[in-house]
Amino acid sequence: MMKRGLVFFLSLLAFNLSYAEALRVAVASNFVQPAKVLADQFAQQHGIRMDIISGSSGKLLAQIQHGAPFDIFLSADQQKPAALIASGHGLADSRFTYARGQLVLWSLSDAADVKARLMAGNFRHLALANPRLAPYGQAAAETLAALGISESTQDKWVMGENIAQTWHFVQSGNAELGFVAQSQVMVDGEVRQGSVWRVPDSLHKPVLQDAVLLSRAKDNAAAQQFMRFLRSAQAQKVITAYGYGQPL
Numbered sequence: 001m002m003k004r005g006l007v008f009f010l011s012l013l014a015f016n017l018s019y020a021e022a023l024r025v026a027v028a029s030n031f032v033q034p035a036k037v038l039a040d041q042f043a044q045q046h047g048i049r050m051d052i053i054s055g056s057s058g059k060l061l062a063q064i065q066h067g068a069p070f071d072i073f074l075s076a077d078q079q080k081p082a083a084l085i086a087s088g089h090g091l092a093d094s095r096f097t098y099a100r101g102q103l104v105l106w107s108l109s110d111a112a113d114v115k116a117r118l119m120a121g122n123f124r125h126l127a128l129a130n131p132r133l134a135p136y137g138q139a140a141a142e143t144l145a146a147l148g149i150s151e152s153t154q155d156k157w158v159m160g161e162n163i164a165q166t167w168h169f170v171q172s173g174n175a176e177l178g179f180v181a182q183s184q185v186m187v188d189g190e191v192r193q194g195s196v197w198r199v200p201d202s203l204h205k206p207v208l209q210d211a212v213l214l215s216r217a218k219d220n221a222a223a224q225q226f227m228r229f230l231r232s233a234q235a236q237k238v239i240t241a242y243g244y245g246q247p248l
Helices: 002-020 030-047 056-066 079-087 114-120 134-145 148-156 163-171 223-231 231-240
Strands: 023-028 048-055 073-074 096-101 103-107 126-129 158-159 178-181 197-198 207-213
Touching: 002 030, 023 030, 023 056, 023 223, 030 048, 030 163, 030 178, 030 231, 048 056, 056 073, 056 079, 056 096, 073 079, 073 223, 079 207, 096 134, 096 197, 096 231, 103 114, 114 178, 114 197, 126 134, 126 163, 134 148, 134 163, 134 178, 134 207, 148 158, 158 231, 163 178, 207 223, 223 231
Parallel strands: 023 048, 023 073, 126 158, 126 178
Antiparallel strands: 073 207, 096 207, 103 178, 103 197
């Protein structure tokens, strides 16, 4: 009985210690919601808590380069993880594409033809993320150029620092239309609120989102375990439910 009690105590202690050592994961703003679901599943299965720090990929990149104590970076593009590897902040053999993003044009108005409204210029403000900081903002700018309406709409642009701020511009009514990530407004193919136009991939470069294990976590078994979990069928099911495509 005493031996069984000791084994239980030691296993409980090990669980509590692992749970106390939270992983610090830098997550691009578009991926916050699925990241929270994945963090909950990972904690339940492995007893390892995750702290999610979100922002534009550009801002997170700068923070990592200036010593922010993150273990993993889930970017909204491929370029920034590659830059971290080149500068010695990321581990080259850890990088992989975890999701293929989907850009949408969103309006709070129900049953609206948002593309027609965009093309007609029938709006006062158009929200998009800063193309210099956010890959979804770059995709939005490329889309407007491909449609031939960059110049005609530019004086109506309202730029967010990241895709979360862009979503808020539309949600608050400060912009009638906004380019956001599908994951922010749809789950399992259903629009949560308002109307969307799924922007065809042909109008912008693919939004391929890469993960990278950061150098400070090279010996962190929990971080390596989460990177494996992110590639699992279970994780990909969550990612797909939020409207992301499978990695190419």
